[in-house]
Amino acid sequence: MKKTIIFLLLTLLLISGCKDKSEEPGIIARVNGKPIYLTQLDYKYDLMHDGSAGFVPSVNQVRSEYGQILGDIIVQELVTQELQERNVPVSDQELKEAEDEVRSDYPEGAFEQILIEEYIDLNSWRRQLRYQLAMDKFFSQILRPEIKIDYKEAEDYYRTHLSDFYISAGYQFIMIKGFSRDLVSKGVELYRKGVSPDKISSRFKQVSVREIWIRNDQLPAGWESFVKELEPGKASPIIAQEREFICLILKEKKSATLLTPLQAYSAVEKVLLEKKLDDKFELWLKKKIAASKIKISKKLLPREQSKEAVQTEDKNAQTE
Structure with missing residues (x-):
């Protein structure tokens, strides 16, 4: 998944336009017209650095981390839009059920108190929860049914990775x-x-x-x-x-024992499934990016690439 995000960021540096001067304040990017707000990046950045009081990052480090966060959010937004196009979006009821499940782990009133103590905005938390549900739904309902793993494939993997199934x-x-x-x-x-x-x-x-x-x-x-x-x-x-x-x-x-092929099958299937899911997702993401209009603020680009983006702006049909 990480290599997929890196690919996305590199692609965005090539196809994204710079933020229009007339753009609404607070909007840091647009994905097929859908705005992504700076507050979304701030929320995830604060979660990343929770408990790191006293640490003062460099400007370049902040820009880099915000760029990585933006890449994650753009991927999540593309997945969300894909589910909507397929008429299987994350419903409000699914969001409520997921939130209720999280709340059930806390005594009454404790969940809200923790959000207050950690300076977490409830709406931002819900938006990120919806994104996560969308990712889970996309993998389980869209990608997973397209993947087949036959026994011969699993057996070949087992035989070439015998040491992985030796239990000390x-x-x-x-x-x-x-x-x-x-x-x-x-x-x-x-x-x-x-x-x-x-x-x-x-x-x-x-x-x-x-x-x-x-x-x-x-x-x-x-x-x-x-x-x-x-x-x-x-x-x-x-x-x-x-x-x-x-x-x-x-x-x-x-x-000490060596698992038999039958005993190891579930573990082998999991490894093969994760790899195939990742490969299929990367292929889908490449096609989705190519068919999408994604614009990000030049403020998040490295300085050299920001200048290149400005020079490319007039030549690229996908830029404003």
Whole structure:
């Protein structure tokens, strides 16, 4: 996907026109007449640099990052327009359902409070959510049905990438970690009662519960004496580790093995599918760009290319 975005940016430098002096203030680009606003770029730029207080980037770095963000937004806008042309746009109901799903992870009123604390505009957040839904819909409903993966293709990939399907001997753990021995102990107790990891972490904010896989040769020396004789389903004592405490519950002790073609098929299919989706998307994007009228502000172009764009403006039929 990244090479696709790079291609898009390089293409835009060649076909895009400069912003008209009579353009409405705040509009940084147009995609087939649809405006893209500077506030959209500001929103994503702020998210990228959240938590980097005190860092002062150079002017060229800011211009470069804004250009990359604009490239992402243009791709999303082209996809959105394609869905509209095919009469399968992201509906308001789909947007609401996606938003409700995000909100369900927060206590009542907490979602709005987080937006306020993080200076996130709700409308900007919704616009970006709609873009993301459009991308997901385009890949799943438009591109995916056009892709076929036969068993022979998967078998060839398996045989030429055998090392990818060799599973080293190791341990599968549930690791419960926190800054308090007592809280970790309570987390272990809740896990044994069947409480989900997410609920445990929500109840005890300073406790994390996650599944980890560690190869035999990667097992920390401080853990070895605690887990060497551990049986599946059993928990280690609570281990003090620097300023943290952890408890390891053994899920499975695995011997080294090579997955059979049948066992590896789902993983192989996923790799092949991702590559084919990326290739098909890049092909679609090239054609879409060639058939579209895309104009961006010269302020986002590198200085040398900005001058070239101005010189090309009168010669290029796609520029204003």
